[in-house]
Amino acid sequence: MRRWTTFLLVLWLPLSAMAGEARPVAEDPVLEQRMIALSEDLRCLVCQNESLAGSRADLAQDLRQEIREQMRAGKSDQEVIAYLTQRYGDFVLYKPPLKPLTWLLWFGPFVLLIGAAGGLYAYLKRRTSRLADDSLSEEEKKRVTDLLANNGNK
Amino acid sequence: MKRFLIPLGIFIVLVGFLAVGLKLDPREVPSPLIGKSAPDFNLPLLSDPARHLSPADLRGKVWLFNVWASWCTSCRQEHETLLEISRQGNLPIYGMDYKDQPADALAVLGSMGNPYVETVVDLDGRVGINYGVYGVPESYLIDKNGIIRFKFTGPLSREGFDKKILPLVKELQK
Numbered sequence: 001m002r003r004w005t006t007f008l009l010v011l012w013l014p015l016s017a018m019a020g021e022a023r024p025v026a027e028d029p030v031l032e033q034r035m036i037a038l039s040e041d042l043r044c045l046v047c048q049n050e051s052l053a054g055s056r057a058d059l060a061q062d063l064r065q066e067i068r069e070q071m072r073a074g075k076s077d078q079e080v081i082a083y084l085t086q087r088y089g090d091f092v093l094y095k096p097p098l099k100p101l102t103w104l105l106w107f108g109p110f111v112l113l114i115g116a117a118g119g120l121y122a123y124l125k126r127r128t129s130r131l132a133d134d135s136l137s138e139e140e141k142k143r144v145t146d147l148l149a150n151n152g153n154k
Numbered sequence: 155m156k157r158f159l160i161p162l163g164i165f166i167v168l169v170g171f172l173a174v175g176l177k178l179d180p181r182e183v184p185s186p187l188i189g190k191s192a193p194d195f196n197l198p199l200l201s202d203p204a205r206h207l208s209p210a211d212l213r214g215k216v217w218l219f220n221v222w223a224s225w226c227t228s229c230r231q232e233h234e235t236l237l238e239i240s241r242q243g244n245l246p247i248y249g250m251d252y253k254d255q256p257a258d259a260l261a262v263l264g265s266m267g268n269p270y271v272e273t274v275v276d277l278d279g280r281v282g283i284n285y286g287v288y289g290v291p292e293s294y295l296i297d298k299n300g301i302i303r304f305k306f307t308g309p310l311s312r313e314g315f316d317k318k319i320l321p322l323v324k325e326l327q328k
Contacts, residue, residue, distance in 0.1 A: 045288030048180055058253070059288055062279050087286040089186040 028072070035067050038077055041094050042084065051094070185286055185305040192219070192296050193284035197274035200251055200259055207248070207274050209300055216326045218247045218319075219294040220270070221282065224258035226290045232309035236269035239315060245323050249273035252282050252290050295319060297326045 036053050042063075044055035052060050063084070070080050084092050096102050136144065187193075196208045220236065222229040240247055249270035251259040256275055263273070276282055285294065288307075295304040304322055306314070 045183065059279075062283065066283060086186060087284060088288065089184055089286070091183045 031068065031071055034077075035064060035071060038080060039064060039067060042081075043092050043094055045088055045092065052092075181289070182307055183288065185302075187286055187294075187302045188305060190302060191300050192294065192302050193281070195274070195276075195281040195284070197250070197276055197281060200249075200256055200263075200273040200275050203256070203275070207272055209296065212248070212296070213300055214298050215246065216295070216297050216323055218245050219250065219285075219296055220247055221250045221252050221285070221287050221290050221292045221294075223252045223254040223290050224262045225254060226252075228309045229291045230266070232291055232311070233266050233269070235310045235312050235315060237267050238312065240269040240271075244320075244327075246271045250281065251275045252287060253277065253279040293319075295322060295326075 039052035040054075042052040044050045044052050044057055044060045046057040046059050047055055050057075050060075052063055066083075067080055070083065075083075081093070090096055090102075096105060098106055192209045194209060196206050199205045199207055218239070236247055239245055247270050249272070251273050253276065259273065259275075263270075274281075279287075285292075291309055293306045293310055294302050295306075297303050303326060304319060306319065310319075
């Protein structure tokens with residue numbers, strides 16, 4: 001009898017597991033995917049080192065909802081980004097736009113690289129020319145020829 | 155001797171950059187709305203939900219738009235400053251109760267005093283998003299033509315107000 005009760009209980013288990021399964025996040029998975037892809041590149045203003053996609057802050061949830069609604073209304077990714085930067089500035093973008101103010105940010109590393117390469121080249125060139133200068137002077141050359149001509153005998 | 159001057163120079167420049175970097179506050183996000191007109195809204199008043207207020211109604215005066223909420227603890231810090239400013243009467247303060255229960259907000263104003271000429275209620279935070287609100291309290295100084303002139307994020311202190319906002323208010327009121 002006891003075995004039968006256990007058996008019945010085990011039969012019930014999958015049903016209770018089903019009850020705990022997560023409900024679908026949004027009615028439109030394609031749009032949800034697009035929203036998440038876009039918000040991966042956006043910064044959550046409240047917890048600044050998290051993306052808008054990953055943040056659980058209240059504002060991030062509101063902004064995700066806003067993005068969802070704008071996408072549903074047919075706005076392009078660019079339009080949604082423009083909407084957010086108009087309100088929160090370029091700071092929301094993890095990829096800052098290219099403009100005079102950010103030139104240093106975008107090109108600075110390359111300038112440093114080229115500068116360092118130039119410096120290394122100049123240093124190496126100076127070093128080789130200094131090594132070349134270590135060759136014999138006219139006077140020393142004469143002494144060498146003299147010595148060789150005498151075959152080492154004085 | 156000269157050999158060491160170049161690395162030392164580079165080191166000092168680097169320390170300079172780091173020192174400046176340390177003093178910058180990453181919480182202070184520059185608002186792109188400065189110099190632009192204040193985003194429009196038409197929100198119900200906290201005191202009387204049947205009446206509405208819009209920034210257009212405040213054309214012709216310089217006003218402080220203070221975003222706050224009853225759940226926001228740092229708003230309590232600046233409450234005394236706001237009360238002082240309103241007592242002085244130089245600058246009208248309009249509040250926006252951000253994502254809050256109106257009853258809770260009324261209770262706070264009842265117990266701590268009300269510095270606001272009027273408070274509008276932004277239940278879902280939509281207007282907050284239009285203003286680029288990301289952490290209450292935030293204050294916006296809006297001029298006679300409805301242009302945002304200054305934004306302050308975080309609790310206002312008396313010194314901060316006197317130093318950063320008051321001179322601007324006097325200039326804008328001319």
